[in-house]
Amino acid sequence: MKLATLNNGSRDGRLLLVSRDLTRALDAGHIAATLQLAIENWWSVEPELQALYRELNAGRAEGTFAFDPAAVMAPLPRAYQWCDGSAFLNHGALMQKAFHLDPIDGADTTPLMYQGAGDDFLGGRDDIALPSESQGIDFEGEFVVLVDEVPLGCSAEQAGDHIKLILQINDVSLRALAPREMKTGFGFLQAKPSSSFAAVAVTPDELGDAWRDGRVHLPLRVEWNGKWFGNPNGGAMNFSFPQLIAHAALTRRLGPGTLIGSGTVSNADRRVGSACIAELRAIEMIEHGAPQTGFMRFGDRVRMEVLDSDGQSLFGGIDQRVVAAAG
Amino acid sequence: MKLATLNNGSRDGRLLLVSRDLTRALDAGHIAATLQLAIENWWSVEPELQALYRELNAGRAEGTFAFDPAAVMAPLPRAYQWCDGSAFLNHGALMQKAFHLDPIDGADTTPLMYQGAGDDFLGGRDDIALPSESQGIDFEGEFVVLVDEVPLGCSAEQAGDHIKLILQINDVSLRALAPREMKTGFGFLQAKPSSSFAAVAVTPDELGDAWRDGRVHLPLRVEWNGKWFGNPNGGAMNFSFPQLIAHAALTRRLGPGTLIGSGTVSNADRRVGSACIAELRAIEMIEHGAPQTGFMRFGDRVRMEVLDSDGQSLFGGIDQRVVAAAG
Numbered sequence: 001m002k003l004a005t006l007n008n009g010s011r012d013g014r015l016l017l018v019s020r021d022l023t024r025a026l027d028a029g030h031i032a033a034t035l036q037l038a039i040e041n042w043w044s045v046e047p048e049l050q051a052l053y054r055e056l057n058a059g060r061a062e063g064t065f066a067f068d069p070a071a072v073m074a075p076l077p078r079a080y081q082w083c084d085g086s087a088f089l090n091h092g093a094l095m096q097k098a099f100h101l102d103p104i105d106g107a108d109t110t111p112l113m114y115q116g117a118g119d120d121f122l123g124g125r126d127d128i129a130l131p132s133e134s135q136g137i138d139f140e141g142e143f144v145v146l147v148d149e150v151p152l153g154c155s156a157e158q159a160g161d162h163i164k165l166i167l168q169i170n171d172v173s174l175r176a177l178a179p180r181e182m183k184t185g186f187g188f189l190q191a192k193p194s195s196s197f198a199a200v201a202v203t204p205d206e207l208g209d210a211w212r213d214g215r216v217h218l219p220l221r222v223e224w225n226g227k228w229f230g231n232p233n234g235g236a237m238n239f240s241f242p243q244l245i246a247h248a249a250l251t252r253r254l255g256p257g258t259l260i261g262s263g264t265v266s267n268a269d270r271r272v273g274s275a276c277i278a279e280l281r282a283i284e285m286i287e288h289g290a291p292q293t294g295f296m297r298f299g300d301r302v303r304m305e306v307l308d309s310d311g312q313s314l315f316g317g318i319d320q321r322v323v324a325a326a327g
Numbered sequence: 328m329k330l331a332t333l334n335n336g337s338r339d340g341r342l343l344l345v346s347r348d349l350t351r352a353l354d355a356g357h358i359a360a361t362l363q364l365a366i367e368n369w370w371s372v373e374p375e376l377q378a379l380y381r382e383l384n385a386g387r388a389e390g391t392f393a394f395d396p397a398a399v400m401a402p403l404p405r406a407y408q409w410c411d412g413s414a415f416l417n418h419g420a421l422m423q424k425a426f427h428l429d430p431i432d433g434a435d436t437t438p439l440m441y442q443g444a445g446d447d448f449l450g451g452r453d454d455i456a457l458p459s460e461s462q463g464i465d466f467e468g469e470f471v472v473l474v475d476e477v478p479l480g481c482s483a484e485q486a487g488d489h490i491k492l493i494l495q496i497n498d499v500s501l502r503a504l505a506p507r508e509m510k511t512g513f514g515f516l517q518a519k520p521s522s523s524f525a526a527v528a529v530t531p532d533e534l535g536d537a538w539r540d541g542r543v544h545l546p547l548r549v550e551w552n553g554k555w556f557g558n559p560n561g562g563a564m565n566f567s568f569p570q571l572i573a574h575a576a577l578t579r580r581l582g583p584g585t586l587i588g589s590g591t592v593s594n595a596d597r598r599v600g601s602a603c604i605a606e607l608r609a610i611e612m613i614e615h616g617a618p619q620t621g622f623m624r625f626g627d628r629v630r631m632e633v634l635d636s637d638g639q640s641l642f643g644g645i646d647q648r649v650v651a652a653a654g
Contacts (some may be wrong), residue, residue, distance in 0.1 A: 040338065079407070080406070080407060083444075086513070105507070107511075112511055112513050115443060115515070117408055117410075117579070118445075119581065119582030119584075119585060120407075120581070129479070131480055131577070135578065152456070152458065152652050153652065153654060177578070180432070181512075181514075182512030183432070184439055186440060186509070187442065187508075187512065187513050188442070188513070189574075190577045192442075194579050248516065248517075251501055251517045251520045252444070252521050254447070255338075255446030257446075325479050325480065327478075
C-alpha cells in the first residue's frame with residue numbers, strides 16, 4: 001500500500017492512497033483524515049485502506065485522479081518524534097579516519113542516534129530554504145520507518161511488528177555547524193534543519209524480498225545537479241530498524257507516528273559512491289589529504305531515487321533545490 | 328490566563344480554562360478543542376479565551392467545576408518540538424568543575440540546547456515509570472515557554488512576541504546514561520525520558536513584574552520526599568527565553584506549539600540549593616571529593632512549586648512519584 005498527503009492548505013494535509021505505479025491517486029480522508037490519525041488507529045483503518053488500494057490498482061476505484069508528486073506534502077508533514085540513527089558504521093569509520101577522531105566506545109554494539117526536529121518537514125519537491133551557503137549545506141539520503149505506539153522496553157524481536165510504513169528522506173545537514181554542536185555533547189540542533197520526504201510512504205509488503213532482516217535491500221540512487229553521486233545499498237545497515245527502535249524505546253514508550261531513520265546510507269565498496277557530500281569529502285581527505293568537493297550552493301539540485309523490482313519509483317523520489325531563505 | 332488540558336481519554340485531551348486561584352475550571356473546547364489548535368490560531372482564539380477567563384475569575388461563568396490537578400494531562404500532552412536549553416551557566420560550571428571537564432568553547436555566548444522528545448509528556452501528578460534505579464534517576468526543575476510559529480532567522484528582539492504561554496516542568500534525566508550519549512556527540516536520547524508538566528500553562532501577564540527581560544523572576548521550590556531541596560530563582564538565566572528561541576530558529580522556522588526550556592534552574596548562591604540531584608552531587612564532589620547523595624529510588628516523590636506574588640500556586644505545581652515500569 002502506498003500513502004501520500006495532499007497539500008490542501010492545512011498543516012497536516014489530507015490522506016491519499018496512491019496506485020503502485022504512482023500514476024493515480026484517491027482521497028482516503030474518509031477512512032482517516034491524516035496519516036497521523038491513520039497510524040494511531042492502524043489496526044482498524046489498515047484493512048479498509050488495503051481494500052481500497054486493491055480497487056485502485058485494479059482500476060476499479062471511483063474518484064481517482066492523476067497523481068502529482070509536486071502536489072503532496074511529506075507523507076507525515078509533522079511528527080511528534082523523529083529519531084535518526086547512524087546505522088551504517090562505514091560512514092562513521094570514514095568520518096573518524098578523515099578527521100582523526102577518537103573511536104566512539106561501543107559504537108558497534110550500541111547504535112548512535114540523535115533526537116531530531118519533527119515540527120516542519122518538507123515535501124520531496126519543495127525548495128530547501130537556508131540562510132547561508134557558508135554553513136556547509138549537505139544532503140543525506142536515508143531510509144526511515146514509521147511506527148505505531150511502541151511500549152517502553154520493547155525488544156528488537158518485538159519491534160519489527162511496530163513498523164507500519166517505510167519512507168525515503170533527504171536529511172539536510174549543515175556541516176559547518178555540526179562539529180561545535182557535537183563537541184558540546186548536546187547533539188545536533190542548528191546543524192539539522194527540516195528534513196524532506198519522498199512523496200509516498202509504503203507498507204513493507206510493497207518491497208517484497210527487498211524488505212528482510214529489518215532492512216531495505218535496495219540501492220538509493222543519488223544525483224547532484226544531474227550527475228551520478230552514488231547508489232549505496234540500504235541492506236548494509238549494521239543495526240536493523242527493529243534494533244534502532246528498541247534502542248529508542250529503552251527508557252520510554254514511543255508515541256504512534258514516531259519516525260526512526262537509518263542515517264546516511266553508506267557502503268564499504270567505494271565504487272557505489274556516497275549518499276552525502278561529507279562522506280565523499282572524508283574519502284578525499286583520506287586519499288588526497290584534503291577535501292576537493294565543496295558543499296551545495298544556492299540553486300543546486302539533489303535527486304534521490306529508489307527503484308522497485310520492476311524498475312519503477314518505489315517512493316516517488318526526491319528532486320529539490322537549495323535556495324536562499326527570504327529576508 | 329491559565330489553561331489546562333482535561334484528560335478525556337484522548338491523546339490530546341480537551342482545552343480547559345482555569346481560574347487564577349486554581350479552584351474552578353471551565354471547558355474551552357468550543358473555542359479551541361486542544362491547546363495545539365489554540366496556539367495555531369492564537370491571534371483569533373486568544374481574545375475569546377481572555378473574555379471567558381475574565382468571566383470565570385469574576386464568578387460569572389456558567390458550567391464551571393472544581394479544578395482537580397490530578398484530572399489533567401500536561402497542558403500540551405504531546406508537542407511537535409521540544410528544545411531544552413541550558414541557560415543557567417552556574418549549573419554547567421559546577422558540573423565542569425566536579426567532573427574535570429574541558430570548558431565548552433563559546434558557552435557564554437552561544438546557548439547550549441538539545442532537541443528533546445515531545446511525543447509523550449506526563450502530567451504533573453502522574454507517576455514516572457522507569458525501567459531501572461541503576462540508571463541514575465534525577466529530576467530537573469525548569470521553566471518553559473510555548474511559542475506560536477517562529478520564522479527562520481527570527482532575532483532575539485523579535486522572538487519575545489512569539490512567547491504565548493509559560494509552563495513549569497520536571498525534565499526527568501537518567502544520569503548514568505548521559506555521559507556516553509554526550510561523548511558520542513549525538514546528544515541525549517535514552518538519558519531523557521518523558522518530561523512532566525505542571526497542571527496549567529499561563530500567559531506572561533499572569534506573572535506581573537516577575538516576567539521581565541524574557542525571564543521568570545521567581546523561585547522554584549523543590550522538595551524531595553517531603554524535604555526542602557532548593558529554591559533557586561529563574562531570573563538568573565544567562566540567556567533569556569527570546570535568546571533561546573532565536574538560537575533554535577537560526578536555520579529553520581519553528582512550528583507553532585514548539586516548547587523551549589530554560590534548563591535546570593541554578594543559582595550561584597549555594598544557600599538556595601539546587602533543582603536537580605546531579606548539581607548537589609557535583610557540589611559534594613567539589614567540597615568533599617565524592618558525591619554523598621544518591622539518585623532517586625522507586626517510590627521517591629518530588630514536588631516542585633512556584634508561588635505568585637499572592638503566595639498562591641502559579642502553575643499548579645508538580646507532585647509525583649518515580650515507580651518501576653511494568654514488565
